[in-house]
Structures are given as C-alpha cells and as structure tokens.
Amino acid sequence: MEGSEAIQENLRNIYGLEKGELAFDRICPILESFPAKEKEKREYFSEKDIVLITYGDSLQDSDTAPLDTLIGFACKKLKNIFSTIHILPFYPYSSDDGFSVIDFFAVNPELGTWDDIKKLGNHFDLMFDFVLNHISSKSEWFIQYLAGEKGFEDLAIEVNPSTDLSRVTRPRSLPLLTEYQKKSGESVWVWTTFSADQIDLNFKSIHVLEKMVKVLLHYVENGVRIIRMDAIAYLWKEAGTSCIHLKQAHEMVKLFRSIFNLLAPDVMNLTETNVPHDENIRYFGNGKDEAQMVYNFTLPPLLLYTFVKETTSILSRWAKSLVLESLDNTFFNFTASHDGIGVRPLEGILPAGEIDDLIDIVKKNGGQTSYKQNTDGSESPYELNITYVDAMWRNLGKTDEYHAKRFLASQSIMLSLPGVPAIYIHSLLGSRNWLAGVKQTRRARSINREKLNIQDVFKALEDNNSFRSQVFFPYMTLIAIRKDQPAFHPNASFEVLDIHEKVFALKRSAKEQTLISLTNVSGASQTITLMEKDTPEKRDLVSGRMIFTQEILLAPYQYLWIQV
Numbered sequence: 001m002e003g004s005e006a007i008q009e010n011l012r013n014i015y016g017l018e019k020g021e022l023a024f025d026r027i028c029p030i031l032e033s034f035p036a037k038e039k040e041k042r043e044y045f046s047e048k049d050i051v052l053i054t055y056g057d058s059l060q061d062s063d064t065a066p067l068d069t070l071i072g073f074a075c076k077k078l079k080n081i082f083s084t085i086h087i088l089p090f091y092p093y094s095s096d097d098g099f100s101v102i103d104f105f106a107v108n109p110e111l112g113t114w115d116d117i118k119k120l121g122n123h124f125d126l127m128f129d130f131v132l133n134h135i136s137s138k139s140e141w142f143i144q145y146l147a148g149e150k151g152f153e154d155l156a157i158e159v160n161p162s163t164d165l166s167r168v169t170r171p172r173s174l175p176l177l178t179e180y181q182k183k184s185g186e187s188v189w190v191w192t193t194f195s196a197d198q199i200d201l202n203f204k205s206i207h208v209l210e211k212m213v214k215v216l217l218h219y220v221e222n223g224v225r226i227i228r229m230d231a232i233a234y235l236w237k238e239a240g241t242s243c244i245h246l247k248q249a250h251e252m253v254k255l256f257r258s259i260f261n262l263l264a265p266d267v268m269n270l271t272e273t274n275v276p277h278d279e280n281i282r283y284f285g286n287g288k289d290e291a292q293m294v295y296n297f298t299l300p301p302l303l304l305y306t307f308v309k310e311t312t313s314i315l316s317r318w319a320k321s322l323v324l325e326s327l328d329n330t331f332f333n334f335t336a337s338h339d340g341i342g343v344r345p346l347e348g349i350l351p352a353g354e355i356d357d358l359i360d361i362v363k364k365n366g367g368q369t370s371y372k373q374n375t376d377g378s379e380s381p382y383e384l385n386i387t388y389v390d391a392m393w394r395n396l397g398k399t400d401e402y403h404a405k406r407f408l409a410s411q412s413i414m415l416s417l418p419g420v421p422a423i424y425i426h427s428l429l430g431s432r433n434w435l436a437g438v439k440q441t442r443r444a445r446s447i448n449r450e451k452l453n454i455q456d457v458f459k460a461l462e463d464n465n466s467f468r469s470q471v472f473f474p475y476m477t478l479i480a481i482r483k484d485q486p487a488f489h490p491n492a493s494f495e496v497l498d499i500h501e502k503v504f505a506l507k508r509s510a511k512e513q514t515l516i517s518l519t520n521v522s523g524a525s526q527t528i529t530l531m532e533k534d535t536p537e538k539r540d541l542v543s544g545r546m547i548f549t550q551e552i553l554l555a556p557y558q559y560l561w562i563q564v
Contacts, residue, residue: 001028001031001032003262004024004028004031004262006254006258006261006262007024007027007031007255007258007259007262008020008021008024010251010254010255010258011023011024011027011255013247013248013251013254014248014251014252014255015204015206019206022206023206023209026206026209026210027209027210027213030210030213030214030217031213031217031259031262031263034217034220034221034263035221042266044266044268044292044328044330045268045292045293045330045420045490046489046490047482047483047484047485047486047487047488047489047490047492048083048483048484049083049084049420049421049490050081050082050083050084050420050421050422050423050479050482050483051082051083051084051085051086051127051226051332051420051421051422051423052074052078052082052084052085052086052422052423052425052428053086053088053334053337053338053422053423053424053425054070054085054086054087054088054424054425055087055088055097055098055338055425055449055451056070056087056088056090056108056111056112057110057111057451058070058425058426058449058450058451058452059073059425059451059452059454059457060451060452060453060454061453061454061455065111065112065116066110066111066112067087067090067107067111067112067113067116067117067120068112068116069454070085070087070120071116071119071120071123072454073454073457074120074123074124075123077476078124079123079124081476081479081480081483082124082423082479083124083125083483084124084125084126084127084225084226085120085124085125085126085127086126086127086128086226086228086422087117087120087126087127087128088129088338089101089129089131090107090108090111090112090117091103091104091105091106091107091108091131092106092108092109093108093136094136094137094138094139094197095136095195095197095198096194096195096197096198097338097445097449098129099129099131099194099198099230100134100135100136100137100138100195100197100198101131101135101136101139102135102136102138102139102140103139103140104131104135104215104218105215105218114222117222117223118222118223121222121223125225125226126223126224126225126226127224127225127226127227127228127270128219128224128226128227128228129228129230130215130216130219130227130228130229130230131230131231132201132212132215132229132230132231132232132235133193133194133200133201133230133231133232133234133235134192134193134194134198134199134200134201134231135155135198135199135201136197136198136199137180137196137197137198137199138197139199141155141211142155142156142199146180146181146182146183147182147183148182148183148184151207152207153207154202154204154205154207154208155199155201155202155205155207155208156188156190156191156199156200156201156202157190157191157200157201157202157237158188158189158190159177159189159190159191159239160189161177161179161189163239164239164240165177165239166375167240167241167242167243167375168241168242168243168375169234169242169243169244169375170193170372170373170374170375171193171194171231171234171274171372171382172193172194172195172372172373172382173371173372173373173379174192174194174195174196174373175192175196176191176192176193177189177190177191177192178190178192178196178199191237193231193234194231200234200237203235203236203248203252213259216256216259217259217263220260220263220264220267224267225266225267225268226267226268226270226293227256227260227267227268227269227270228270228272229253229256229269229270229271229272229291230272231272232249232252232253232271232272232273232283233245233249233271233273233275233279234249235248235249235252236248236249236252244275245273245275245279245282250282250283250285250290253269253271253283253285253290253291254285254289254290256269257269257289257290257291258289268291268292268293269290269291269292269293270291270292270293270294270295270332271283271290271291271293271294271295272295273294273295273297274295274297274339274342274344274345274383275297275344275345276298276344276345276346276347276348277297277298277318277321277345277348277349278348280294280295280297280298280345281294284324284326284329286326287324287325287326287328287329288326288328291329292328292329292330293329293330293331293332293419293420294331294332295331295332295334296322296331296332296333296334296417296419297342297344297345298318298345298346298349299331299333299334299335299414299417300334300335300336300341300342300388301341301342301343301345301346301355301358301384302314302315302318302345302346302349302350303315303335303410303413303414304341304358304361304384304388304391304392304410305346305350305354305357305358306413306504306521307392307406307409307410307521308357308358308361309354309357310502310521310522310523311501311502311521312500312501312502312503312504312521313501314349314350315413315504316496316498316504318349319417319496319506320496322417322418322419322494324418327491330418330419330420330490330491331417331418331419331420331490332419332420332422333414333415333417333419333420333421333422334414334421334422334423334424335388335410335411335414335424335427336387336388336423336424336426336427336448337422337424338424338445338448338449339383339445340370340382340383340384340385340386340444340445340447340448341362341383341384341385341386341388341391342382342383343355343358343381343382343383343384344382355381358384359381359384361391362384362385362386362391364395365386365390365391365393365395365433366386366390366433366435367384367385367386367390367391367433367447368384368385368386368438368444368447369381369382369383369384369385369444370382370383370384370385370444370445385438385444385445385447385448386433386447386448387426387427387431387432387433387434387447387448388407388410388424388427388448389403389407389426389427389430389431389432389471390432390433392406392407392410393406394406394523400467400470401470402556402557403467404430404467404470404471404474405556405557405558406523406557407427407430407471408471408474408475408478408557408559409519409520409521409557409558409559411423411427411475411478412478412517412519412542412559412561413504413506413517413519413559415478415479415482415488416482416488416506416508416515416517416519416561417494417506418490418491418492418494418508419490420490421479421482423475423479424448426448426449426450427471427475428471428472428475428476429452429457429468429471429472430467430468430469430470430471430472431448431450431452431468432467433447433448434446434447434448434449434450435447437449437450461473478542481541481542481561482561485508485513485515485541485561486510486511486512486513487508487509487510487512487513487514487515488508488515489510492508492509492510493508493509493510494506494507494508494509495507495509497516499528499529499530500526500528502520502521502522502524502526503518503519503520503521503526503528503554504517504518504519504521505517505518505519505528513563514563514564515541515561515562515563515564516530516560516561516562516564517559517560517561517562518552518554518559518560518561518562519557519558519559520554520555520556520557520558520559521557522556522557523556523557524556525553525554525555525556526553526554527551527552527553527554528551528552528554529550529551529552530550530551530552530562530564531550538562538563538564539562539563540560540561540562540563541561541562541563542559542560542561543560547562
C-alpha cells in the first residue's frame with residue numbers, strides 16, 4: 001500500500017518482525033477500503049480553537065432527545081465562539097458513565113443517532129473518545145470471547161491468579177484481576193484495570209488490533225477531528241513490569257498517528273494520561289510521531305493551589321517549562337472535566353503536605369477525595385471530586401458575584417497559557433456540587449456530572465442576578481475576545497514575568513501582536529509595575545480601557561489582557 005511504510009515500521013516495533021508483517025497484512029485491507037480524505041491537511045490548531053467538553057445528555061429536555069437538545073443549545077449559545085465539541089462517550093454502555101462500552105460502533109439510542117452526531121458536526125468540529133484499553137463485560141465481543149468463538153479467543157488478557165503482579169501501577173483501589181466463567185465451564189481470571197465490568201483488551205492479539213483499527217476509522221468516517229485516547233498509558237501489559245507507559249503503548253500511539261497521516265491527515269491524536277508532568281509530555285514523542293496534543297493535567301490542581309495559597313511562585317516556575325520543540329504539538333489546557341481534579345500530576349511539584357491542604361479545602365467546600373492503591377498495598381490520593389466552580393469558593397461571607405469573579409480569574413490564566421483551551425460544560429454554566437447525585441449513585445465523581453434541564457438553564461441565564469448568569473456571560477465574553485488574538489495562537493511565544501508574588505503575569509507574542517496577561521490571585525488589591533516603556537499607551541482587551549501608566553492597580557481577582 002503506497003505511503004504505508006511508517007505503519008509497517010510501527011507494527012514491527014510493536015510485534016516484532018514476523019508478527020509485525022502478519023499484522024500489516026491483516027490491517028492493510030481495512031486501510032485500503034477506507035475512503036481516504038483529502039491529502040492536504042489544514043493547520044492543526046490556532047487561537048480560534050476552543051473546545052467544549054460535555055456528555056451527550058448533560059442538557060435535557062422533556063420534548064427532545066438529549067443530542068438534539070445539545071445541538072439546539074450549542075447552535076443558539078456557542079456558535080462562532082467554540083470551535084469544537086467533545087461529546088464524552090455516547091456509545092451504549094454498562095457502567096462508568098459511558099467508559100464501559102458495549103458497542104463501539106453504535107450511538108446510545110437514549111441519546112440519539114449518528115445523524116445527530118453528524119448534524120452537530122455540520123456546525124462544530126467533533127472530538128470523540130477512543131476507549132481502547134477496555135470493553136464492557138456486557139459487550140457482544142466479550143460474550144463471544146466467553147463462548148470461545150473464532151476471532152475472539154484471545155480478546156481478553158488471561159492471567160494465572162498466582163502471578164506476581166505487585167509491580168503493576170494501579171489507578172484504582174480495586175482488584176486487578178476478575179474471575180469469569182467461559183461457556184465451556186472453565187474459570188478464567190482476566191485483567192481489569194479499572195473495574196470488574198471493564199475488561200482490558202489484549203493488544204498482543206492481531207484480532208484485537210484489527211477490530212480497534214476498524215473502530216478508529218469508523219469514527220473518522222463519522223466526522224471526528226480530535227481522537228481522545230482514553231487510558232492509553234495502561235494499554236500494554238507485561239507481568240513483572242509497571243504496565244504503564246510501556247514502549248508498546250507509545251508505539252501504538254505512533255501507529256494511530258501514522259494511520260491518520262495516511263488516510264486523514266487533519267485528524268489529531270490527544271492522549272489522556274493522568275500522570276506526573278514529565279511522564280505526560282513523553283507522549284509528544286519526537287514532536288512529529290505521537291500525539292499532537294496532551295492533556296495539561298498539572299494545570300487544574302496547581303491553579304487551585306495558586307488561589308488557595310495566594311502565591312504564583314510555583315505556578316510561574318512550572319509554566320516556564322511549557323516550551324515545546326515542535327510546532328505540531330501543543331497542550332490541551334483545561335481546569336475541569338467529567339472526572340475529578342487529579343493530584344498525581346503534582347508529584348515532584350508540590351510536597352505531600354501541600355496536597356493535603358488541597359484535600360482539606362475541597363472537603364470544606366463540599367467535595368471528596370478518591371484514592372488509588374499503591375504497589376506496597378498503601379493508598380494515596382488520586383483525585384479531588386468537586387466542581388471546579390466550588391473548588392474556587394472561599395467562605396469569607398462574600399457574595400456570589402465575588403465567587404464568580406474568583407472562578408473567572410482562574411479561567412483567565414487557563415485561557416492565556418500556550419495551548420488549546422477546553423472548557424467543561426459545568427464550568428461554563430457555573431454549576432455547583434451535585435451532592436444529591438453523589439448520594440444517589442454512591443460515586444464521588446457524580447458531583448460534577450449533573451444532568452441539567454435546558455429550560456431551567458435558559459431561565460437562569462435570563463436572570464442577571466443568577467450565579468449561572470454571573471459566570472456564563474463574562475466567561476463567553478472572555479472566550480470571544482481570546483479567539484480573535486493572534487498572540488494566543490498555541491504556537492505564539494510566551495514569557496512568564498516574575499513581577500509580583502500574587503499576580504500571575506504572562507507575555508504572549510506573535511508577529512502581529514503582543515499581549516500581557518495579568519491575574520491577581522489574591523483577595524486583596526495589588527499594585528504592579530509594567531516595564532513596557534516603548535509603548536506608553538496600552539489597552540486592556542477585557543474592559544476595553546486604555547492604560548497610560550506603568551503602575552497598575554489590580555482589584556481582588558481582577559484579570560487584564562493588555563495589548564502593548
């Protein structure tokens with residue numbers, strides 16, 4: 001197949017020479033049958049790229065299917081502001097709010113249809129989850145595996161329960177192996193990294209690889225622009241190792257990148273690896289061969305720490321490290337998602353005692369902490385379960401307006417950093433902790449997964465005094481301003497300015513424009529001095545006001561984007 005040399009090399013690196021050639025022979029017909037997209041790819045990303053993260057049913061209406069409700073809201077409120085919508089797993093599922101997939105090829109009928117997905121794609125770029133590490137125990141694939149049907153015999157990873165797996169990195173405090181009975185009556189123990197219902201797929205099997213390549217290309221055929229590679233770090237298993245970040249996992253990312261380069265060069269890989277920063281950025285590879293984007297997992301907890309402690313010193317030091325060598329790479333910047341605020345990415349950045357302080361704040365603000373099991377049997381904090389809005393609450397007898405201002409200040413920093421911003425729908429709408437949901441599901445992560453009635457949302461947005469309104473409209477204004485600034489292009493240069501301990505300052509520069517972003521992370525007014533003496537007249541893009549002095553007074557939690 002013309003242009004497939006990189007794919008062949010990837011497969012040899014994963015499976016060895018002989019098995020790699022066999023794997024290529026098996027997937028080649030799949031690739032050849034795919035209707036290749038235009039070879040001329042567009043720019044991967046620009047300052048105009050803003051992603052909304054949402055479940056297909058985060059917004060609900062009694063009269064319409066959830067996806068149709070989402071389309072209506074997005075077209076009415078978000079069009080020409082947001083460029084991309086990430087619909088969290090919209091496939092039939094059995095648990096984990098969509099991440100235990102029953103059928104990779106189908107849309108959950110409770111949400112809508114593929115036609116709805118395509119309709120949304122007529123107005124926005126689309127981002128899908130490629131849940132490639134595991135599949136539901138209720139899936140037809142796993143049922144066929146248990147029945148011993150041809151092509152499914154090696155779907156799961158069977159392990160002798162006496163095998164020493166003590167070195168395996170555990171993201172959860174749940175058993176690593178789960179016992180199932182085959183149709184033949186044989187009992188087997190299979191690898192289940194995340195839960196007993198989520199069966200890890202055996203990528204050592206070429207049958208599995210074939211199936212998942214078909215899934216990937218099915219998503220491309222249905223209009224995906226960004227592929228989120230869920231839990232990719234855990235993909236490859238070898239007893240006696242940590243089973244995280246193994247060479248084959250990286251090679252698998254390279255394989256999918258090579259397939260996109262050949263068949264859909266405008267589609268991007270985004271790796272989801274909630275791990276310490278240095279491990280996370282390795283998924284950029286050499287800058288050209290792995291992911292175009294990685295989640296900036298350190299940002300959410302470190303930003304929270306910055307506002308809790310009212311000091312920018314650690315954030316500023318870390319932000320200076322965000323330099324990337326390749327213009328094909330950037331960070332996927334976010335503060336909230338459907339999951340909690342991961343704390344593992346703070347390892348090596350904050351001492352354990354400081355992380356404990358965050359845990360205390362989250363508890364005071366109505367949240368919880370989830371723990372993972374370590375190789376020595378102990379447990380350590382894994383994520384903080386709270387809406388980011390309520391994580392930014394400060395009980396000083398202040399008003400909702402003050403709370404909204406503090407939250408929006410945190411978002412101004414996220415929006416100014418180099419990368420593509422991604423905003424969770426509950427952050428955009430100013431959602432508070434869904435404590436009733438936690439009680440109802442008995443799952444801590446439900447706290448920021450509330451299903452909202454769209455009519456209630458519209459009503460709240462029409463009320464200028466509502467908290468949702470106080471968050472949504474200033475946030476949308478900020479995003480609208482950002483997307484028109486060349487200096488916020490992901491590849492625009494940046495410089496962290498150490499001008500005040502309580503003010504995060506960032507200089508962004510493109511050929512056409514230079515901006516300085518200033519954010520007061522404290523509850524007190526701060527005075528700073530800008531040394532941009534060559535430009536006596538400066539304009540704050542947020543307020544539209546001119547600034548004629550070098551000395552600037554920032555109110556509590558005020559943020560400015562100054563064009564110089």
